Amino acid sequence: MEVGMHTDSKSRAETGAESGPRGPGCSLRHFACEQNLLSRPDGSASFMQGDTSVLVGVYGPAEVKVSKEIFNKATLEVILRPKIGLPGVAEKSREQLIRNTCEAVVLGALHPRTSITVVLQVISDAGSLLACCLNAACMALVDAGVPMRALFCGVTCALDADGTLVLDPTAKQEKEARAVLTFALDSVERKLLMSTTKGLYSDAELQQCLAAAQTASQHVFRFYRESLQRRYSKS
Amino acid sequence: FNTCFRTVEPLEYYRRFLKENCRPDGRELGEFRTTTVNIGSISTADGSALVKLGNTTVICGVKAEFAAPPTDAPDKGYVVPNVDLPPLCSSKFRSGPPGEEAQVASQFIADVIENSQIIQKEDLCISPGKLAWVLYCDLICLDYDGNILDACTFALLAALKNVQLPEVTINEETALAEVNLKKKNYLNIRTHPVATSFAVFDDTLLIVDPTGEEEHLATGTLTIVMDEEGKLCCLHKPGGSGLTGAKLQDCMSRAVTRHKEVKKLMDEVIKSMKPK
Secondary structure (H helix, E strand, C coil), rough: CCCCCCCEEEEECCCCCCCCCCCCCCCCCCCCEEEEECCCCCEEEEEEECCEEEEEEEEEEECHHHHCCCCCCCEEEEECCCCCCCCCCHHHHHHHHHHHHHHHHHHHCCCCCCCCEEEEEEEEECCCCHHCCCCCCCCHHHHCCCEECCCCEEEEEECCCCEEEEEECCHHHHCCCCEEEEEECCCCCCCCEEEEEEEECHHHHHHHHHHHHHHHHHHHHHHHHHHHHHHHHHH | HHHHHHHCCCCHHHHHHHHHHCCCCCCCCCCCCEEEEEECCEEEEEEEEEECCCEEEEEEEEEEECCCCCCCCCCCCCEEEEECCCCCCCCCCCCCCCCCHHHHHHHHHHHHHHHHCCCCCHHHEEEECCCCEEEEEEEEEEEEECCCHHHHHHHHHHHHHHEEEEEEEEECCCEEEEEEEEEECCCCCCCCEEEEEEEEEEEEEEEEEEEEHHHCCCCCEEEECCCCCEEEEEEEECCCCCCCCCHHHHHHHHHHHHHHHHHHHHHHHHHHHCCC
C-alpha cells in the first residue's frame, strides 16, 4: 500500500445540494471520503456527511490474545471514542452494534485465530453520527483489504411530529424529531443488517423509513464505487 | 437423539429439529417459554418484581430517593436503570466491572424508558427546581438462559406498577420536606411496553424467545418493543444476518400477540394483589 497517497472523492446526491438547506423529502447531505490517510493502521478512512466527521483505523488480521481467540474465525473488536469525555455505556452499546454489523459481512472464516480491530474516533457530530461511523468503518475495512461478502452503509431517518420523513438529519432536526431510526443495509440485496431506533413510531412508518433508506443506500453505494474507481485508476 | 451428537455438532442437531418446525425443548418456532411473574417480594424496596421466562430469571427492585432536579429541566425527576449480570447467573460472566452485555442491556432499558414515556418525568417532581424523586431501578439476573432483554423489560414494567411513593409536602416555614409514610400513591404508568425477541438462524429462519444455547448458535438477533397501541418504542437489531421488510412484518404481528399475552398476565397479577 503506497504511503501518503490520498484520494479525495466528493459526491453529490441526485437532488441534494452541496451544503445549506435541503429540499423537502429524501436527500442526503454532501458527503466526502478520504482513504489511507494514517500511516500506522493497515487501513484507514475519514468519512464526512455534512458537518459530521468520523475517522477510522483498521488493524488486521493481526495477533489475538489466547483468551479472545475463536478457533474457526477472526475476532472482531470495535473501539469507539467520543469527541469529548470518556467512553461510557452509550459508546459500548454503539460498539456492539457496529461490531455485529461488521461480523455479518466480514469473511472471518478466512482468517481464523486472528483479530481485526476497528478504532473509530468522532471528529465532529452534527447529526446522523452512527450512520457516519458505519460508512467510515466500511471504507476503512475496504482500505485494509479485509475480505468481505458485501459492503454496508448506514442511513438515518428522522420522523417529525406530523410524520414527514427526513433522511440524514442534522443535529437540530434529530432533536426536534419524534423518532430517529438508523439502519445498516448491505450492498447485495439491500437487506436490513442493523437497526436502532429512538422515539415512538408505528409499523407503517417503519416500513416507509426502511424503503426510503433502501433507496438512499443506492446513492451511498454508488459513491463508494466511484471513490474506489477514482483511487485505483490513478495508480 | 444421541447426546454426544448434540455436543459435537450442535448446529446440525438444531437444524434437524428446525426442519420439522420445532425445537429440542418441544416448543414451536413462535412459542414463548412459560412466563411467571411475582410482585412485591422485596419488602425493603419501594417496588419489586421477579420474572421467570422458562429458566431465565430476572429480579427488579425500585428504590426512590430525593434529589435536586436537573438545572435544564427543573420540573423533571430521574429514572435510573441498571442491569447487572453477576457471575451467579452464568459461567460466561466474570466478577468485576460490568461487561459489554450488561452495559448494552442497561442502555437498552434506558432507551425503552425514554422512548416509551412509561412514566412522565414531570410526575416525579415534588417542588420545581428544588426537590424531585429519583427512581433507581436495579435489574439483576439470577439465571441466564437467553432472552435477557424481554425478561428485563417485563420485570421493570411489573416493578414500576408495584411502586408506591409516599406523599411529600414542603413545610413553608422550615423549607424541609415532610414525608407522610401513611399515605402512599401508585405511579402513573402511561404505557405498557413489552419486548419480543427473535433469533435468526441460517439467514432465513426466525425463532421466538431463544434459549441461551439457541442465542449462541444464531446468526443474528432482533428485539421489538411495542406498546398497547401497536406503536414501536424500539427496534433493536444489533447486526447479524440481513432481514427483508416482509420478514420484519411477520415479527411485528408476533410482537402484537405477545403484547396481549403479557398484558393479560400483568392484569391478573395486579388484580390478585389488590386487598379483598
